[in-house]
Amino acid sequence: MPQVFRRPDSLKEAPFxxxxxxxxxxxxxxxxxxxxxxxxxERTIGIAPVGCAVFAYDYFNFDVIECAHGRPxxxxxxxxxxxxxxxxxxxxxxxxxxxxxxxxxxxxxNRGENLSVIFIxxxxxxxxxxxxxxxxxxxxxxxTTPQGRDPSLHGxxxxxxxxxxxxxxxxxxxRTAVDGVRGVKECRRLIRRSFECQLSGKGFSMVEVLSPCxxxxxxxxxxxxxxxxxxxxxxxxxxxxxxxxxxxxxxx
Amino acid sequence: MGNKLAVTGNQAVAEAMRQINPDxxxxxxxxxxxxxxxxxxxxxxxxxxxxxxxTVESEHSAMSACIGASAAGGRVMTATxxxxxxxxxxxxxxxxxMRLPIVMPLVNRALSAPINIHGDHSDGMGAxxxxxxxxxxxxxxxxxDNLIQAVRIAEHEEVRLPATVCMDGFIISHSIESMEFLPxxxxxxxxxxxxxxxxxxxxxxxxxxxxxxxxxxxxxxxxAQHEAIGAAKEVTLEVAREFERISGRSYGLxxxxxxxxxxxxxxxxxxxxxxxxxxVDAYREKGLKVGLLKPRLFRPFPYDEVADALSAAKxxxxxxxADSFGGFGPMYMEIASAMMTKGLRPLMINKIYGLGGRDFxxxxxxxxxxxxxxxxxTGRVKVPKEYIGVRE
Ligand SMILES: Cc1ncc(C[n+]2csc(CCOP(=O)(O)OP(=O)(O)O)c2C)c(N)n1
Ligand code: SF4
Numbered sequence: 242m243p244q245v246f247r248r249p250d251s252l253k254e255a256p257f258x259x260x261x262x263x264x265x266x267x268x269x270x271x272x273x274x275x276x277x278x279x280x281x282x283e284r285t286i287g288i289a290p291v292g293c294a295v296f297a298y299d300y301f302n303f304d305v306i307e308c309a310h311g312r313p314x315x316x317x318x319x320x321x322x323x324x325x326x327x328x329x330x331x332x333x334x335x336x337x338x339x340x341x342x343x344x345x346x347x348x349x350x351n352r353g354e355n356l357s358v359i360f361i362x363x364x365x366x367x368x369x370x371x372x373x374x375x376x377x378x379x380x381x382x383x384x385t386t387p388q389g390r391d392p393s394l395h396g397x398x399x400x401x402x403x404x405x406x407x408x409x410x411x412x413x414x415x416r417t418a419v420d421g422v423r424g425v426k427e428c429r430r431l432i433r434r435s436f437e438c439q440l441s442g443k444g445f446s447m448v449e450v451l452s453p454c455x456x457x458x459x460x461x462x463x464x465x466x467x468x469x470x471x472x473x474x475x476x477x478x479x480x481x482x483x484x485x486x487x488x489x490x491x492x493x
Numbered sequence: 494m495g496n497k498l499a500v501t502g503n504q505a506v507a508e509a510m511r512q513i514n515p516d517x518x519x520x521x522x523x524x525x526x527x528x529x530x531x532x533x534x535x536x537x538x539x540x541x542x543x544x545x546x547x548t549v550e551s552e553h554s555a556m557s558a559c560i561g562a563s564a565a566g567g568r569v570m571t572a573t574x575x576x577x578x579x580x581x582x583x584x585x586x587x588x589x590x591m592r593l594p595i596v597m598p599l600v601n602r603a604l605s606a607p608i609n610i611h612g613d614h615s616d617g618m619g620a621x622x623x624x625x626x627x628x629x630x631x632x633x634x635x636x637x638d639n640l641i642q643a644v645r646i647a648e649h650e651e652v653r654l655p656a657t658v659c660m661d662g663f664i665i666s667h668s669i670e671s672m673e674f675l676p677x678x679x680x681x682x683x684x685x686x687x688x689x690x691x692x693x694x695x696x697x698x699x700x701x702x703x704x705x706x707x708x709x710x711x712x713x714x715x716x717a718q719h720e721a722i723g724a725a726k727e728v729t730l731e732v733a734r735e736f737e738r739i740s741g742r743s744y745g746l747x748x749x750x751x752x753x754x755x756x757x758x759x760x761x762x763x764x765x766x767x768x769x770x771x772x773v774d775a776y777r778e779k780g781l782k783v784g785l786l787k788p789r790l791f792r793p794f795p796y797d798e799v800a801d802a803l804s805a806a807k808x809x810x811x812x813x814x815a816d817s818f819g820g821f822g823p824m825y826m827e828i829a830s831a832m833m834t835k836g837l838r839p840l841m842i843n844k845i846y847g848l849g850g851r852d853f854x855x856x857x858x859x860x861x862x863x864x865x866x867x868x869x870x871t872g873r874v875k876v877p878k879e880y881i882g883v884r885e
Binding site for chain 2: 291295307309310311340341343366368369370372373375384385386387388395
């Protein structure tokens with residue numbers, strides 16, 4: 242009988258230890274599938290963030306470097322410039338990328354570094370137990386905004402993909418959500434596009450993924466998917482914000 | 494008097510912060526400090542404090558916001574651990590250089606790399622030279638008591654310097670033990686009204702904080718800082734005496750445990766001292782003259798008093814829960830300086846233990862005491878500095 246489903250080579254045989262219903266596990270798998278498809282596993286370097294995905298190196302079956310909270314874009318820049326033939330991507334949460342590391346990501350993007358960034362927006366700091374992140378929705382209750390995020394005190398949800406789209410150095414940026422089969426398939430396509438963008442030397446690309454954190458949202462996995470569809474998607478519009486196209490990178 | 498409850502170290506510290514009720518708190522979550530920040534956020538949301546809570550985007554910004562608020566004339570607090578303190582490093586020196594009495598609990602945690610969330614003193618020791626007053630605490634009770642006293646020490650008019658209160662990550666921050674709280678009004682009366690000194694908000698008397706100072710005056714600024722932190726030693730004792738009157742608990746510059754006639758001495762900080770005291774007792778029962786010194790005030794370091802307390806010791810083991818790579822452990826260097834300056838020449842050994850939260854067990858303390866005994870017998874130090882409880 243033909244095998245129709247299997248573990249991608251780019252994932253180790255390690256069970257995910259993320260919470261049940263967590264988006265990190267889904268996106269890890271999608272990244273691994275794309276790398277398998279592109280046949281670049283042997284030359285991929287991933288950058289693990291500080292955040293729940295700090296253990297990414299336990300799951301990905303290729304080289305991974307762990308860096309300080311918020312610094313993946315700077316480390317990725319150096320890796321890619323020294324080893325331009327590698328596929329280099331950073332994997333970052335919204336605390337890592339949009340809070341403590343916002344300066345790094347903006348400058349890497351503005352310089353047009355030839356990198357891919359997978360940005361997991363779960364509207365909270367997952368690992369430290371559900372504090373407000375820059376991406377937390379208005380009115381959303383977190384452990385540091387127990388009465389809900391109040392924009393007059395805590396600012397507004399930060400729309401990183403839209404900001405990125407305004408930067409000259411960015412060649413591809415999109416937002417998607419893993420809140421259902423359609424979203425998961427779209428996410429896979431966009432991640433692949435971002436990798437192809439890098440492989441064809443087009444410069445900086447980023448995929449923002451609206452991703453569930455049932456534990457810190459205090460919801461069941463199913464409720465959190467609905468919350469993404471009904472609430473997150475209205476604050477964070479999904480779609481491709483910028484696409485300068487890719488070339489057939491295999492030819493060159 | 495107080496109210497006895499079973500709480501975690503973090504809860505104890507958060508309660509102290511609630512009772513202190515600072516004007517401004519700017520903090521960023523980091524394990525194992527997070528619980529302090531979260532509990533404090535709830536106090537703000539529930540109206541239990543009047544604090545302006547600033548949810549910043551990093552620790553660098555947290556300390557920057559504290560600096561602004563303190564210079565403006567407020568009583569200001571934050572809390573952090575490990576990488577958070579490391580990211581604050583630039584601002585730590587600015588806070589002390591501007592003489593701002595910010596008070597900060599530090600839940601001690603190891604530094605990256607490799608990344609590790611458990612307790613050791615690398616973070617606090619890394620900030621040793623930053624001009625902050627540092628108090629260390631063995632347990633939740635001490636962390637609570639030290640934090641309340643730190644407000645008075647930092648804000649004392651002869652000091653006016655930032656202060657940090659350390660306790661061990663997880664071992665204390667996340668363990669539940671019973672301790673005694675003071676009534677809210679006792680804490681309020683003890684710390685008193687905040688008296689701003691040259692606040693920026695006093696617009697009728699404009700001042701500049703942190704101006705450019707070139708070689709012509711920079712050194713005078715630093716000399717003033719040196720004197721101010723030196724003054725913190727007497728102030729710490731004065732504040733402790735007053736604190737004893739409201740709490741019945743007495744504090745000094747350090748704790749000397751069975752040290753009077755001790756020929757063998759151990760020196761160690763925080764929670765491990767609790768473990769080692771039991772071992773000291775066991776050896777005392779066997780007739781060995783062994784004692785222990787647990788520093789409380791680490792900056793300014795009370796060299797004179799420490800040397801006096803250790804003057805009977807012929808052999809001393811200093812146990813450091815942090816390393817100064819390529820040198821001795823930071824506590825060893827202090828003890829050696831204290832002894833040398835007084836012309837005392839005990840044989841000394843340095844043990845590095847418990848990094849990244851590695852357990853410190855009674856048998857480790859026992860083995861060190863055995864080695865001290867051998868050192869005393871042979872009159873010779875076998876290995877000056879060594880890691881213990883580690884795989885080869
Ligand atoms: C300098 C520094 N500050 C704070 C922390 C504590 N910390 C660890 S993970 C984290 C938040 C991570 O949130 P996010 O990036 O959204 O990732 P998630 O866990 O939600 O996947 C924080 C604040 C740290 N490790 N280093
Ligand atoms: S806390 Fe949230 S982000 Fe972290 S593993 Fe659990 S569900 Fe995922």
